[in-house]
Amino acid sequence: MDPVLTTKFIGELLGSFTLIALGCGINMNLTLKKSYGEGNTSSVTGPLAWGFAVAMAVIVSSPFDTGGHFNPAVTIGQWAAGVFPKEWILTYLTAQFIGCFLGALAVSFIYKGHLDQTASEPAKLLGVYATNASIRENKIQNFSSELLATFFLILIGLCMGANHAGVIIENSTGIPQFTHSVVGFGSLGAIPAGFMIFAIGMAFGGITGWSLNPARDLMPRLVHQILPLKGKGDSDWGYGIVYASIAPMIGCLLAAGIYLIIKPYFG
Incomplete structure (x- = not known):
């Protein structure tokens, strides 16, 4: 593998692992x-904690200059918006899915005793x-x-990254048309990224748990499927594919389309 892509792969893998292990x-x-922590039902707790999980993942991946995607919807959305090279897509997506799988596997080992204690409640076992x-x-x-939540995730990220009065990264990709101004999720900075996830979660988390991310949902779902968890029940793949994966991917493409329309206003 090309040294640049190897670096990106490691960064996306570590970031995705961090996101899911913490999330x-x-x-x-x-x-x-x-x-x-059982029973902490505050409506703020989950979205705020997941926002910080994203921020920590951005920090972990930042030395590798990946842009901190951790999400196929971010990668595809940025490609569709013309700010991400297609040559990198497969590398990023592979790292994201592997990292999310390993993160879910690791945290399953840590919480094995508590998963066993919850064997009588299959909905909770899948929900975690x-x-x-x-x-x-x-x-x-x-x-x-899910479509609208991901739409906002991608559109906000693209707009903030393209705002020349704000934060932007300069990155040498080796690909002529992408040598400067490569917009990445990590270009927002860890704290703004975390607050964006928090805001989206507070707005839409009560409806579907705001997946936003096929890798985030499908890989932990796969771990749920393959581990011998007591009383776990069905892994509900139909929901994961349609609502937690297809809907976010449509949302990311719509956001890219709107971004291309408004892009000239950024100068």
């Missing part, structure tokens, strides 16, 4: 029986890994919620 760890701490809708019957609203 699913947050879910397990707040949900599983016998955990000191993957997202789900609070009202399953509202299929159109659930799909729209």
